[in-house]
Amino acid sequence: xxxxxxxxxxxxxxxxxxxxxxxxxxxxxxxxxxxxxxxxxxxxxxxxxxxxxxxxxxxxxxxxxxxxxxxxxxxxxxxxxxxxxxxxxxxxxxxxxxxxxxxxxxxxxxxxxxxxxxxxxxxxxxxxxxxxxxxxxxxxxxxxxxxxxxxxxxxxxxxxxxxxxxxxxxxxxxxxxxxxxxxxxxxxxxxxxxxxxxxxxxxxxxxxxxxxxxxxxxxxxxxxxxxxxxxxxxxxxxxxxxxxxxxxxxxxxxxxxxxxxxxxxxxxxxxxxxxxxxxxxxxx
Amino acid sequence: xxxxxxxxxxxxxxxxxxxxxxxxxxxxxxxxxxxxxxxxxxxxxxxxxxxxxxxxxxxxxxxxxxxxxxxxxxxxxxxxxxxxxxxxxxxxxxxxxxxxxxxxxxxxxxxxxxxxxxxxxxxxxxxxxxxxxxxxxxxxxxxxxxxxxxxxxxxxxxxxxxxxxxxxxxxxxxxxxxxxxxxxxxxxxxxxxxxxxxxxxxxxxxxxxxxxxxxxxxxxxxxxxxxxxxxxxxxxxxxxxxxxxxxxxxxxxxxxxxxxxxxxxxxxxxx
Numbered sequence: 011x012x013x014x015x016x017x018x019x020x021x022x023x024x025x026x027x028x029x030x031x032x033x034x035x036x037x038x039x040x041x042x043x044x045x046x047x048x049x050x051x052x053x054x055x056x057x058x059x060x061x062x063x064x065x066x067x068x069x070x071x072x073x074x075x076x077x078x079x080x081x082x083x084x085x086x087x088x089x090x091x092x093x094x095x096x097x098x099x100x101x102x103x104x105x106x107x108x109x110x111x112x113x114x115x116x117x118x119x120x121x122x123x124x125x126x127x128x129x130x131x132x133x134x135x136x137x138x139x140x141x142x143x144x145x146x147x148x149x150x151x152x153x154x155x156x157x158x159x160x161x162x163x164x165x166x167x168x169x170x171x172x173x174x175x176x177x178x179x180x181x182x183x184x185x186x187x188x189x190x191x192x193x194x195x196x197x198x199x200x201x202x203x204x205x206x207x208x209x210x211x212x213x214x215x216x217x218x219x220x221x222x223x224x225x226x227x228x229x230x231x232x233x234x235x236x237x238x239x240x241x242x243x244x245x246x247x248x249x250x251x252x253x254x255x256x257x258x259x260x261x262x263x264x265x266x267x268x269x270x271x272x273x274x275x276x277x278x279x280x281x282x283x284x285x286x287x288x289x290x291x292x293x294x
Numbered sequence: 295x296x297x298x299x300x301x302x303x304x305x306x307x308x309x310x311x312x313x314x315x316x317x318x319x320x321x322x323x324x325x326x327x328x329x330x331x332x333x334x335x336x337x338x339x340x341x342x343x344x345x346x347x348x349x350x351x352x353x354x355x356x357x358x359x360x361x362x363x364x365x366x367x368x369x370x371x372x373x374x375x376x377x378x379x380x381x382x383x384x385x386x387x388x389x390x391x392x393x394x395x396x397x398x399x400x401x402x403x404x405x406x407x408x409x410x411x412x413x414x415x416x417x418x419x420x421x422x423x424x425x426x427x428x429x430x431x432x433x434x435x436x437x438x439x440x441x442x443x444x445x446x447x448x449x450x451x452x453x454x455x456x457x458x459x460x461x462x463x464x465x466x467x468x469x470x471x472x473x474x475x476x477x478x479x480x481x482x483x484x485x486x487x488x489x490x491x492x493x494x495x496x497x498x499x500x501x502x503x504x505x506x507x508x509x510x511x512x513x514x515x516x517x518x519x520x521x522x523x524x525x526x527x528x529x530x531x532x533x534x535x536x537x538x539x540x541x542x543x544x545x546x547x548x549x550x551x552x553x554x555x556x557x558x559x560x561x562x563x564x565x
Contacts, residue, residue: 014393017474021390025383025445029404032442036419037411043422096320099313111317113556118324120496120552122503124522125541128529129327132334135533137341139330172324201309230412232506237529247414254418254510264422267415274410 037271043264052258062265071249075269078245081160081235082228085167086221092168093175093220100176101183112180119173127237130166131157158240166234171227175220182216183209215285222281226274246270328545335542340535352539362540364516365524372433372508372520373501376440381494383441384448385486391449392456408446416442417510424511431513436520439511440504444497451496455489455559492559495551503548 044062047055065071100111118126133139134156141153156162186209194204228234232247239245246266253263334340338347356362391401408416420439429435463485467477505522512518521544528537 018390018393021386021393025387025390025449026401026404028383028441028445029408032420032423032438033408033411033416034404036423037415039422039426040415040419092320092323095313095316099310099317102310103314103317114321115324117549117552118328120499121328121545121548122522122525122541124503124505124525124529125331125544126327128525128537128541129331131529132330132533132538133327169323169327172320176320201307226410227412230414232412232414247412250414250418254421260418260422263418267412267418270412270415274412278410 040264040267043261044268046261048259048261052260054260062262063269065262066265066269071266074244074249075246077160077243078229078247079273081163081167081243081245082225082231084160084164085171085228086224088164088168089172089175089224090179090217090221093172094179094217097176097179097183097216101180108184112177115176116173119170123170123233124237126170127166127234130162130169130238134162157238158242160239160243162238163235163243163245166238167224167228167231170234171224174223174227178220178223179213179216182213182219186212215288218281218284222277226277229273230270331538332542332545334535335538337535340538352535353543355536356539356543359536361516361519362521362524365519365521368433368517368519369502369521372436372440373498375437376444376501377494377498379437380441380444380448380497381490384445384493384497385452385490387445387449388452388456389482392453405446405449408443409450413504413506417507420507421510431511432518433512435511435513436508436518439507440501443504443507444500447500448490448493448497451493451559452486452489455486459485488558492555495555495558499548499551502544 043054045058045060047057047059047061049055066075096115100108100115103111131138135141136153136155138156140156144154190208190212191204194208195201199207229245230247231245232251235243235245235248236251239248246269250263250266250270253259253266257263335352336348336350337345338349338351340352387405391398416439420435420442424431424435459482463481464477467481468474472480503522505520505526508520509523509526512520512523525537525540525544528534528540
């Protein structure tokens with residue numbers, strides 16, 4: 011082995027070793043548990059079974075999985091609808107403002123997730139600011155409890171992950187040269203035509219990245235459905251939490267975790283393929 | 295004037311105006327909830343129903359809350375320890391990967407995994423693992439867990455820094471007779487150091503803010519309760535003015551660290 015190669019191994023080994031020991035092995039353990047039976051007192055009985063996965067298809071649990079996908083899907087769409095025009099405004103705005111504006115948009119993302127979610131409880135509860143704003147506008151019915159619905163959970167997720175979408179879309183828009191707009195206009199296209207037929211298709215990799223990211227982070231979320239769903243909105247993250255801490259059915263919780271990981275990997279893979287294909291088409 | 299040489303006006307017209315308006319609305323959406331918390335933390339009544347005068351009382355109440363102080367200290371210990379380990383291992387990893395001649399899809403996948411795996415899944419996986427090995431849970435197991443996502447994060451930030459770095463300088467240094475170690479110490483390290491410090495600062499905030507993995511790997515009792523765990527139980531209990539004050543302090547710390555990181559390394563905040 012050459013000096014450079016052995017030095018490389020020395021650099022890579024500790025970090026990769028840590029990830030192998032505290033990420034790959036534990037996830038492998040979860041995969042193994044998902045195939046075992048639950049013990050009478052909550053432990054794991056080492057007898058192979060596929061029951062945990064069959065149980066996940068039970069309408070009760072399938073419903074939770076579908077609710078999670080629905081909430082995550084709505085969050086991804088809403089974040090895109092809000093985020094795309096914002097990213098476009100930054101990318102087409104004055105250059106000297108682009109970095110400060112991106113920083114401004116990303117800043118809330120770096121504050122505590124629990125606090126950002128809690129802020130919506132303050133805004134939306136019965137005595138919250140939203141109800142007061144309604145009263146100020148002339149509403150005089152009983153206070154509306156806006157918390158603990160699927161829509162509230164979607165709002166919380168959009169709020170937390172919107173900066174990601176803006177950043178992803180901005181990244182793909184800022185790669186497009188100014189000349190693209192000029193060329194299209196010189197060739198006689200009107201503004202909206204330039205956008206719909208040139209700019210939007212070219213920014214789709216950013217759109218896909220942003221949407222998949224929001225979906226993946228949302229579908230496995232625990233804190234937002236827990237705090238803003240208040241037990242009325244069950245998502246798969248809450249179900250896994252319950253299996254491990256309340257019901258003490260670890261094998262079933264492990265099976266749910268694996269299903270969650272499988273769904274996410276499938277989506278990320280599809281996104282990678284789509285982006286590769288789009289890039290291949292440009293080169294051809 | 296030849297029409298073709300005009301400078302393209304990047305911001306004009308009704309559409310541009312609407313876009314700019316939308317951007318400001320999005321910023322309002324992002325900042326109003328946070329601003330409300332900060333304002334309420336100074337409101338005498340502590341309730342959003344009316345402004346009854348300015349006060350520092352809620353901050354005073356925090357100063358007398360032993361549970362919060364204990365949790366803050368625990369958080370500091372966990373964040374410092376996990377940041378130190380992750381910065382060292384993550385930087386080495388980045389140096390090792392970037393000096394390889396060929397890109398490795400497997401390596402990239404392993405390093406991407408901690409960033410996208412749902413927190414709750416990593417949390418239950420580590421709990422299962424520590425339970426199987428009969429580890430006593432406590433602050434040390436939270437550190438072991440936090441290093442996992444922080445290694446991947448530090449590695450990503452330092453790799454961006456290395457990619458922007460002109461490798462001809464290293465060759466020049468070797469050509470001029472410096473040893474490989476001297477080159478690393480005098481050329482490579484100073485060049486990536488701002489990136490490494492920025493990565494460490496960001497890793498620190500990630501660890502300070504992390505809740506669910508800490509919750510599962512902490513074990514029971516106040517000895518290993520971290521600040522996010524404390525905030526979670528306060529929030530579950532109900533909306534109190536004390537949380538607003540605590541939230542304001544935590545956000546102030548995060549933002550200060552973030553500004554420092556941004557000044558050191560502009561690329562650090564881009565993925």
